[in-house]
Structure formats: C-alpha cells, structure tokens
Amino acid sequence: MPLYKLPRGTLDILPAEQVYWEYVKHKAIALCQLYGYQRLDTPAFEDFNLFARSMGEGTDIVDKEMYTLEDKSGKKMSLRPEGTAPICRAYLEHGLYNLPQPVRLYYFATVFRYERPQAGRYRQHYQFGFEAIGDADPALDAEIISMTWHFCLSLGLKGLCLQLNSIGCKVCRPHYLENLKRHYSACLTQLCPDCKARLIRNPLRLLDCKKKSCQEAIETAPKSINYLCQECKAHFESIQRYLELLGIPFKVSHRLVRGLDYYTRTVFEIQSPGEGIQNALGGGGRYDELIEELGGKSTAAVGFAAGMERIILNLKRQNVSIPALPRPSIFIAYLGDEAKAEAIKLAFKLRQAGIAAITAMGGRSLKAQLRQANTFGTSYSVIIGEDEVKSQTVALRNMTTKEQKTIPSTKLEELFRRD
C-alpha cells in the first residue's frame, strides 16, 4: 500500500520514541545553561569548501561521504557532515570575536554522511555539541571535558570511559608522524591491507585498527605524548591536573586519535561499555588552527559533540528510567450533537486557561469514548450529555477512583487550575 519508504539510513522518530529525545535534549540544555553556553544554530547546508578545507581533503568524510550538490547557480553545496566548522564560520561571519572571549556556544544539528547504515550509525543523525572559542587555556579544555562528563552522569549512564590523548600541534606532530611511519614501515609485512593504506593516507589512524594482526604493531608504536613540544606537553599535563582536581576519572590512551584533520593537542572521547557496536558516544578536542584556516585570526578553540542516537541506544541498553512526557489529564466525552458543541467549546476554554484537554471525536458510544480515555491514561473524564447541556453542568469522573459528580461547567476551570 505505501508508495514511499523512508530513505535508507534515516529514522522516523515516532511518538513512542520521543520521551528519549526530549529527555536528552532537556538534560543537554540544562547543562549548557549551567555552564553558561549559548545556543547557535546554523543551516543544514553550507559551501562545500567550508568542509573540504576544515576536515581536510583525503579524509573519508570529505572524499566519499558528503552529500554534495550543485544549486541552480552552479554553486557546490554540501549537507553538513559535522557541526564544528559551521559554528566557526558563523563565529567569523558575525564578528563574535568582538564578544568577551572565550565565546561559549552549543548546538543541536542534523548531520549527513553517506555511509552503509548499521547499529548506531545513520546517514542522517542528530548531534549535540558545544564549543568554546577564543582561548588556549588548558582550563578551558578541562571545562569542556568536565561538561562532557557531567552530561553523561546527568543522563544516568553508567560504566562510561573517558579517554584522553594529545596529538600535538603543527610544531611537534610532523616529527611524531615521521617516527610513527618509520615504526610501521619496519613491520609492513605483518600489517592488514587496511593499515597498509592508512600508512600513506592517514598514519594517525593506524593506532585505531581493530585487527588482531596489527595489535602488536600498535602496542610497540611510538606514543604521541612522548613527542610533544614543551608547550603542548605543559598544556596536556595541566589539563590532567585540572581533571584530577575535579575528580573526573580519565584514561590516557595513546591509541586515541580523531577522524578529522583540524584537531590539535587535546583529543578525547567518551566510550560506552557495550561491545561490538559503535561505542563512541561522543568526542571532541582542541582545534587551534581551524579558525585561521577559515580566514580568521589565529584563534584557539575546543569543543565536543555527541551522537543523540548513540546516547539513546545506551539509555535503552542500560534501562535508564525516563520520565514520561506530560499528557492531558482531562478527556471530554459527549452524547449527541448539542453536547458535542458544548464539549468543543469547553475544551477550547480549558486550553485557553492553560489546562490540557483532549476531546472525543466522531459519533461513538459513551462506552467507546471512555475506553479511549482509559488508553490515553487521562486521570479525569468529563461527560456531557443532554441533561448536562440543559443544566449547564458536566459530569466529572475520576478515572482512578471511579468517583463521579456533577458540577457546574464553569467550576471546572478553577478546579483544575489548582493542581
């Protein structure tokens, strides 16, 4: 019967699912208010080059996964594959560098990547992220990381692991990469085919390989933190001191790298305890060179982004109890046309007074109407029949105690306004 299906890798978020989404959004917004972060929304598509430049040509996201199209004027536009670059673009475009620095921002965004869908991975997914732009202080890294940790705790997730690493800056990273490549070139024969390709394309990702055959090479590989320059080293140590000060548990992992080119120094990731799935709930890091790359002055920045679907997946797995969404507590049933008109009028008046109500529809029996009220779970039903219309009253039934009394219809408003 249906002529169309939802596009591959996308999701209809049905009413029954919305509790989770509202829950996560509310926690996220509360968190940002607590830390003084302000919302900034950007469009779903941008100039192709914004992403090509920021994430780096040669990354899979830019080369293979972007939804790019030419608009009617011939401009190359892309659906956003991530949230940070557009935020930086907006920061520059609207002169947010004139505000007191750092500028603290957050966003919810749909992001698009053309990939084969699987558990916790979609072609369109929702990200929640926050960014602090305009300060290189390691205390700001610590703030972002502590916010991330705080967020996960407030959601009620357990057993999460915070991984931390530093991949250096443009001064010290080239030196490290040389050593990494030398190490891998020496044991080339035992590497998996993917890793052979990585060695040329994206050496940092070598550390991320899951194949058994490559684990030894990773274990014995040089660690980025041993190649940091003075400044990067001091920065990284400082972050760790702040995190210890805050009592936030973290694990320095020399294997942790991030997929996008713009990261400098700090990288971190929050991992769920689950096995065999996309276990990164979110990740972030510092990107001190990105703003300049996009045409601004040299501006330090740090941020984090989380995948909403993955968070929700974990909330379900861990059976975190989610508060129900509010529903109307009054159901209005009627018998006959005159009563129906009264019912519609009454519902409108109640709603104007801020009292949520839902009315029956159609011409079903009272029995059927109350059956509906029952499945809606409203705690009260209002019944209007011919008698009530004549006497300007309504029958108010408490659905849990079954108590029912007749009251003047004008009384209803004040009765419910109280609770």
Add this chain to the structure above:
RNA sequence: GUGGGCGUAGCCCAGUGGUUUAAGGCGCCAGGUUGUGGCCCUGGAGAUCGAGGGUUCGAAUCCCUCCGCUCACCCCA
C-alpha cells in the same frame, strides 16, 4: 566499497513432507439492552506471503534475478 543473517497484516509470529478460507497473539474497531472505561466474552476490519521471472496441473513453500532491512568491516557520533 566488502562480507554474513533475514524479508508472512501496524507489531510479534505459525505455516517450507507442494494441494489450507494463509493460523494465532498484541493492537485497532464494534457489540455484550436505556448515558459509563480497565478484566472477561463475542464478532469485525486488516496480508497483492518484499518485487519480478521461471519450474509445475498446482508455489508463502523449489530455482534465478532484483529490491529492502539488519549486523560486522571500512569510517565515524
């Protein structure tokens, strides 16, 4: 892009010794005497058995092709 698993009503699914009105449960709708819900009882609607082709007197069932879903790899949130 590569590889595995799976496609029967909105949902969960029975049925693959070829012959059935394609069964059941949940949900939905309606009834169980006058205007009263949850439990129970009865009834109803709802499926071109993922699509197309082939074999056969006869296919949900066997064969081929395609499509879709799903999981993993790659990549990433």
